[in-house]
Amino acid sequence: xxxxxxGAMARKEFIHIFRDPRSLGMGIAIPMIMLLLFxxxxxxxxxxxxxxxxxxxxxxxSREFISHFLGSRYFxxxxxxxxxPEVEKSIDSRRALVSLVIPSDFAGRIASGxxxxxQLIVDGSDSNTATIAGGYAEVIVAAFSQDxxxxxxxxxxxxxxxxxVELRPRVWFNADLESRNYIIPGLIAVIMMVIAALLTSLTxxxxxxxxxxxxLISTPVKAPELIIGKLIPYFTIGMxxxxxxxxxGEFLFQVPLRGSVALIFAQAAIFLIGTLxxxxxxxxxxKNQLLASQLAMVATFLPAFLLSGFAYPIxxxxxxxxxxxxxxxxxxxxxLLKGIYLKGVGxxxxxxxxxxxxxxxxxxxxxxxxxxxxRLI
Amino acid sequence: MxxxxxxxxxxxxxxxxxxxxxxxxxxxxxxxxxxxxxxxLGPNGAGKSTxxxxxxxxxxxxxxxGTVAGFDIVREAEKIKAHIGYMSQKFSLYEDLTVxxxxxxxxxxxxxxxxxxxxxxxxxxxxxxxxxxxSTRTALLxxxxxxxxxxxxxxxxxxxxxxxxxxxxGVDPIxxxxxxxxxxxxxxxxxxxxxxxxxxxxxxxxxRIGLIYRGELIALxxxxxxxxEWMREDVLECVCDRPQEAMxxxxxxxxxxxxxxxxxxxxxxxxxxxxxxxxxxxxxxDNGYRVIGIEKIVPSLEDVFVSLIExxxxxxxxxAEVRK
Numbered sequence: 001x002x003x004x005x006x007g008a009m010a011r012k013e014f015i016h017i018f019r020d021p022r023s024l025g026m027g028i029a030i031p032m033i034m035l036l037l038f039x040x041x042x043x044x045x046x047x048x049x050x051x052x053x054x055x056x057x058x059x060x061x062s063r064e065f066i067s068h069f070l071g072s073r074y075f076x077x078x079x080x081x082x083x084x085p086e087v088e089k090s091i092d093s094r095r096a097l098v099s100l101v102i103p104s105d106f107a108g109r110i111a112s113g114x115x116x117x118x119q120l121i122v123d124g125s126d127s128n129t130a131t132i133a134g135g136y137a138e139v140i141v142a143a144f145s146q147d148x149x150x151x152x153x154x155x156x157x158x159x160x161x162x163x164x165v166e167l168r169p170r171v172w173f174n175a176d177l178e179s180r181n182y183i184i185p186g187l188i189a190v191i192m193m194v195i196a197a198l199l200t201s202l203t204x205x206x207x208x209x210x211x212x213x214x215x216l217i218s219t220p221v222k223a224p225e226l227i228i229g230k231l232i233p234y235f236t237i238g239m240x241x242x243x244x245x246x247x248x249g250e251f252l253f254q255v256p257l258r259g260s261v262a263l264i265f266a267q268a269a270i271f272l273i274g275t276l277x278x279x280x281x282x283x284x285x286x287k288n289q290l291l292a293s294q295l296a297m298v299a300t301f302l303p304a305f306l307l308s309g310f311a312y313p314i315x316x317x318x319x320x321x322x323x324x325x326x327x328x329x330x331x332x333x334x335x336l337l338k339g340i341y342l343k344g345v346g347x348x349x350x351x352x353x354x355x356x357x358x359x360x361x362x363x364x365x366x367x368x369x370x371x372x373x374x375r376l377i
Numbered sequence: 378m379x380x381x382x383x384x385x386x387x388x389x390x391x392x393x394x395x396x397x398x399x400x401x402x403x404x405x406x407x408x409x410x411x412x413x414x415x416x417x418l419g420p421n422g423a424g425k426s427t428x429x430x431x432x433x434x435x436x437x438x439x440x441x442x443g444t445v446a447g448f449d450i451v452r453e454a455e456k457i458k459a460h461i462g463y464m465s466q467k468f469s470l471y472e473d474l475t476v477x478x479x480x481x482x483x484x485x486x487x488x489x490x491x492x493x494x495x496x497x498x499x500x501x502x503x504x505x506x507x508x509x510x511x512s513t514r515t516a517l518l519x520x521x522x523x524x525x526x527x528x529x530x531x532x533x534x535x536x537x538x539x540x541x542x543x544x545x546x547g548v549d550p551i552x553x554x555x556x557x558x559x560x561x562x563x564x565x566x567x568x569x570x571x572x573x574x575x576x577x578x579x580x581x582x583x584x585r586i587g588l589i590y591r592g593e594l595i596a597l598x599x600x601x602x603x604x605x606e607w608m609r610e611d612v613l614e615c616v617c618d619r620p621q622e623a624m625x626x627x628x629x630x631x632x633x634x635x636x637x638x639x640x641x642x643x644x645x646x647x648x649x650x651x652x653x654x655x656x657x658x659x660x661x662x663d664n665g666y667r668v669i670g671i672e673k674i675v676p677s678l679e680d681v682f683v684s685l686i687e688x689x690x691x692x693x694x695x696x697a698e699v700r701k
Contacts, residue, residue: 002488004485004488005485005486005488007485008481008482008483008484008485008486009482009485009486011481011482011485012471012474012478012482015473015474015478016471016473016474019473020473210469210472211465211466211467211469212469212470212471214435214465214467214469215463215464215465215469215531216469216486217435218433218434218435218458218461218463218465219458219483219486219487220455220458220459220486220487220488221486374434374435374454374455374458375434375435375436375437375454376430376435376436377436
C-alpha cells in the first residue's frame, strides 16, 4: 500500500467536502441540531402531572390530605371540580391527566379510624405516565396514612412504633433519576451512527455517477488505498462531531462525565471506522447516490433508534427483537458511552462491548474492500 | 519502458464481449505496433468503447485473449494499469477541483517521483495552455482546455501506451487540430496511441485504422490501403448545377449503388466508372442540367466505410432471407 496514493485520495476528498457547503452542513450542523432537538425534547421524566381535585368533604382533614399532593413536585393543580362530568371533561380535554376524588365522609371516617377510600382517576391513554403518576400517588397516600397512625399512637399515649422494615432506596449513577443523563450519552451514539453512514454513503456512488470512477479504476490505485483515503476526511469530521457532542453534554446538558474522556474518544474511533465503512460499503454496492443515502438511512436510523437500548430498554423487548439487537453496533456504543459517562467504568468492564465494536469495524472495512472491484459492471 | 524490445503494444485474438444476449464485441482480432497511432473508427454503439475498456483492464472480456504492453488482459489487468494512460469519453476531471489540484491528485495516484512532480505538472500546464488558469475551478474551463487537461492527467506518469476514447467529441475544430498536434508529438517520442473516433477526417490522421461495425472488425489497414484495396466499386465525382435535384435524378438510374452530396458536387458509387461516366452525363444533359465534370476519384474513407457497411448489411439480409 502506498501512503502517497492514500494521501492524494484523502486530500482530494477533503477539498470536495470543504467546497460543498451541503456536505459540511450534513457532517457538522445536522448532528449538532439533532443532539439539541432530541436532547431537549426527549425527556422521559414524569413530573408536574396536571391534576384536578373534587373535594366532596371540604373539611380540614381533606385539605391537609390535598396539601400533601400539592406539596410534591410530581403533581400540579389545574383546578377544583364538583361533579363527575367535569372530571371527565378535564381528562378528555387533556387539561388533567389525573383526578383525585375525596368522598364526603372523608373527615368523619378518618376521625373514627375507619378505612377511608379515596379515588384516583388516571388517563390510561398515556400508560407510561399513568403508571408513574399512580405510583407517586400511592407513595403520597402511604406517607399520609403513616402520619395518621403515628398521631393516633401518640394521642393514645403509646410509644411510637417504628416500621419493622423500611426501604431506603439509593439510586446509583444517576441519583436524581434525570432521564437526560442517560439519554444524552445514548443519543450521541445514535446520531453518530446515522451521520457517519450517511456521509460515506455518497462518496463512491458520486464518482460512479460523475464518471470519474472509470478514470480512477484505470490507474494503479488499489482498493484499500482508495477506501482508506476516502475514510480519512470523514473520520476526521466524525471525531470532530464526537468532540462537539461531548462539549455539548458537558456545558449545555450538564451530563456528569465520570469516566475517562480518552476512552470515549478511543471507542468512538473504533465505532466510526465501522460505521463509515458500512456507509462506504453501501455506496460501493449501489453505485447510486440517492439509493445509497436512503439505504444508509434505513439501515442505521431505525435499528440505532429503536434497538440500541438508548431510550427503550432492550430487556422489555420480545426475545426475537432482543436477539436482533446483538447485530446493532449502536447498542454496544450506547452501553459503552452510558458506562463511561454515568458509571465511570473503564475498559475492563466494557471489554466485551469493545470487542464487539472492533469486530464490527473490521468486518465492515474488509467487506467494503472485497466488494470494491476495479472493473466496470 | 517495461515493454520488451520487439514486442507488440497490443495483441488481440478473437476478443468477445457480451452483455446478456447483446454481443458488443464479436471475435475481434488485431495487433498494434509500438509507436503507432492506431485508430478505431465506427459509428456510436459499434463496440469501440467496450474494446478500449477491455484493453485498459477495466472490463473483463467474455471470450478471446489479448495482451497490452505484454500483460495479459484477463489475468494481469492491474499490471496493465501501471503502463497505460486512459482518457475516457467524459473528461473525467473533478469539476470542483482547480486545474492544479486535479494534476496534484493524479500525480499522487500515479506516485510520480517527488523530484519529477513539479516538472510534469508544468509540462501539463504548458501543454494544455493553462498557464493563466492554474487556480481556476475545472468546471469553468471550456471544452478544449478540459480535454487537454484530462489528457495531461492521464499521461502524467509517461505511459508507453495511451488509450483515448473519443477524445475530441464536443470540442471545437481548432482545439481538435491542436489536440492532434499533441498526439503527433507524443507519437514522435515513441508512445503508442490507440484512439477511437467517429470522425472520418480524424481517422485519416492515424497510421492505421480498424473499421468496427456492430461489434465486428470489418476492415483493417492504413488509410491509403483502405481507400484503394478495400473498395470493390468505383466512385465518380459529378460537378453540376442544382446538385440536390441532380442527386434525386441520378438515384433513379439502374445500377447506381449510392449517391451522396459531397462538398460542391455529388459522389456516386458505381460498379464500373468507365461505363457509368457516360450514362450519368447523358442523363443529366437530357434533363437540362449543366454538367461541369464527371471524374473517377480515389474514394474518401467515408465512401469506403459506407460501401463496406452496405455490403455487410446486404449480406446479412440475404442470410436472414435464406434462414426464413
